Amino acid sequence: MTLWFVFALMTVAAIFAVIWPLGRSGRPDNQGSEVAVYKDQLAEIERDLAAGLIAAPEAEAARIEISRRLLAADSSESAIAPAPNLRWRRAAAVLALVGLPLVAVATYGPLGSPALRDAPLAQREPGAGTNMAQSLENLVAQVQQHLEKNPTDGRGWNVLAPVLERLGRFDEAVRAYRNSITYNGESAERRSDLGEAIAAAASGVVTAEAKAEFERAHALSADDPKANYFLGLAAEQDGRKDDAANIWRALLAKAPADAPWRPLVQTSLARVGGGVTMPALPDETIAASKEMNDGDRNAMIRGMVERLATRLKQNGDDVEGWLRLVRAYLVMGDRDKALGATTDARQAVAKDTERLRQLNEGLRTLGLDG
Numbered sequence: 001m002t003l004w005f006v007f008a009l010m011t012v013a014a015i016f017a018v019i020w021p022l023g024r025s026g027r028p029d030n031q032g033s034e035v036a037v038y039k040d041q042l043a044e045i046e047r048d049l050a051a052g053l054i055a056a057p058e059a060e061a062a063r064i065e066i067s068r069r070l071l072a073a074d075s076s077e078s079a080i081a082p083a084p085n086l087r088w089r090r091a092a093a094v095l096a097l098v099g100l101p102l103v104a105v106a107t108y109g110p111l112g113s114p115a116l117r118d119a120p121l122a123q124r125e126p127g128a129g130t131n132m133a134q135s136l137e138n139l140v141a142q143v144q145q146h147l148e149k150n151p152t153d154g155r156g157w158n159v160l161a162p163v164l165e166r167l168g169r170f171d172e173a174v175r176a177y178r179n180s181i182t183y184n185g186e187s188a189e190r191r192s193d194l195g196e197a198i199a200a201a202a203s204g205v206v207t208a209e210a211k212a213e214f215e216r217a218h219a220l221s222a223d224d225p226k227a228n229y230f231l232g233l234a235a236e237q238d239g240r241k242d243d244a245a246n247i248w249r250a251l252l253a254k255a256p257a258d259a260p261w262r263p264l265v266q267t268s269l270a271r272v273g274g275g276v277t278m279p280a281l282p283d284e285t286i287a288a289s290k291e292m293n294d295g296d297r298n299a300m301i302r303g304m305v306e307r308l309a310t311r312l313k314q315n316g317d318d319v320e321g322w323l324r325l326v327r328a329y330l331v332m333g334d335r336d337k338a339l340g341a342t343t344d345a346r347q348a349v350a351k352d353t354e355r356l357r358q359l360n361e362g363l364r365t366l367g368l369d370g
Contacts, residue, residue, distance in 0.1 A: 041066050136163055154183030161193065170201035188221035195230060206234035223254060225261055232268065241272040248272075252365075257358075266365040305329070309341065316348025319355050323362040330366060342368055 042063060049059040143160045147153060161176035177194040184190065195213030199206050206214070211234045217227035232247035248269040255262050305328045312321050322345035329338035342363060349355040 136167055139163060140167070151179075152183050154180060158184060161197070165197050165200065170197055173197040174201060186216075186220065188217040188224040188227060191217035191220065192224055192226040192230070196226060199230065206230055206237055210234075225251060225255070225259070229261065229265060229268070232265075236268070236272055245269060245272050263361060263364075266361055270365050301328075302332070305332070312341075312348070313344070316345070317352070317355065319345075319349065319358045319362065322348070322359060323366070326363065326366060326368065338366075338368070 045054070045059055045062050045066070048054040049056065054062075140160065140163055143156055143163075147156045147160065150156065157176050157180040161173050161180055164170075164173035164176055174194065174197045177190065177197055181187075181190050181194065191213050195206075195210045195217065198210035198213060202210070210230070214227045214230045214234070217224050218231060221227070228247055228251045232244040232251070235241075235247060236244040248265050251265055252262065252269070255265070305325065308321060308325050308328070312318060312325060316322075322341065326338045326341045326345070329335070329341060345359055346356065349359055
């Protein structure tokens with residue numbers, strides 16, 4: 001309401017600025033004052049004649065001239081009729097003051113939208129949130145048009161390839177990745193991206209062609225995570241689950257704790273039954289165990305496992321310790337104890353969100369999702 005009031009005041013001020021001259025009288029400022037001047041001059045002539053300052057003939061000539069001018073000025077003033085013109089101007093001013101706002105309101109009412117509420121900026125953009133795929137298609141079309149004229153633009157192929165892959169146009173993505181390699185040069189990332197697109201085009205199967213690209217990427221960078229993951233996947237698809245598990249274990253061993261692909265590799269490792277190995281033992285313990293018989297060696301290992309379990313009951317914050325304990329029970333065939341240790345571990349770190357997340361990820365690699 002305050003805003004409307006301000007707009008109304010601004011409108012009135014603008015109208016008054018325009019119509020104020022219309023309401024003023026049209027009489028010149030010097031009218032009336034000119035007649036008085038001439039009368040004063042006649043009186044002055046009479047005073048000068050009486051005082052002997054001017055001769056009678058000169059006084060008469062001046063009197064005649066000033067009288068002539070006085071009559072002309074008086075006739076001009078009488079001929080002016082300002083009142084009718086002033087009335088018309090004032091009528092026009094009132095019409096503008098009242099009529100213009102009425103016309104504006106009458107026009108805005110049916111054509112405008114005074115009751116329409118403000119819309120968020122994102123909703124004002126055409127197709128925002130609903131036409132993302134169409135926007136990507138438009139982007140692809142623009143880049144493709146550019147590349148038709150500039151086929152050696154490696155940067156353009158680098159931009160186009162992942163967008164095509166995201167849109168599910170895998171065959172075109174493969175071609176774009178190949179051109180990216182041709183015009184940008186070799187790199188482990190580009191080779192592994194090409195292999196991924198080839199596998200996607202084959203519905204997720206790591207074909208011989210895709211595997212060759214991952215092997216090239218691995219040769220360029222042995223630590224390339226995508227190449228290592230898909231080489232493990234190729235081994236799994238070939239029925240070599242132990243090889244797949246070994247590849248993925250090595251990948252996880254070098255992976256940062258916050259690597260975004262870590263959960264995927266852990267899930268894949270659990271799928272092939274990987275991750276179930278004995279807890280690490282000190283070198284001197286391993287040397288001593290070689291001289292023991294099977295019964296003594298098993299007793300030693302069980303003793304170490306029980307000591308680990310006792311320590312974890314006293315200090316349950318050690319996530320890696322819990323995972324070693326669960327893994328050891330699984331290796332020894334004590335699945336019930338492994339499940340019991342899993343429950344105890346989750347209870348111990350339940351109040352620490354980050355530790356609980358790490359624990360659950362580790363348990364998934366052991367095949368214990370529940």
